[in-house]
Amino acid sequence: MKTSELRNKSDQELGGELEALYKEQFGLRMQQAVGQLSRPDRMKTVRRDIARIKTLMNERRTAG
Template sequence: MKASELREKNNEELKKELLELLREQFGLRMQRGAGQLARPDRFSKIRKDIARIKTVMNERSVAGE
């Protein structure tokens, strides 16, 4: 997911996307703990997407939108 795509979404969509990613991250952590994780590279992608969403949300709050 690109930051430019995220900037086109409104705050509600960003919050929804963030919640979905956090849930997916939690599920992956549980799989890793159980030794059933099939795609360990997914961790870094999800973590970076979460950071992108939080960055866009912070930019908007600082700008006063």
């Protein structure tokens, strides 16, 4: 997910994206725990997407 795409979304949409990513991250951790994780690179991508969204939300909150 690109930062430019995220900047066009509202705060509510970003919150929904963040919640969905947290759920996906949890599912990936469970798959990893039982040894069924098919794409380990997805963990890194999800973690970075979460960081992007949180950074953007923090920028909006402090600029506001």
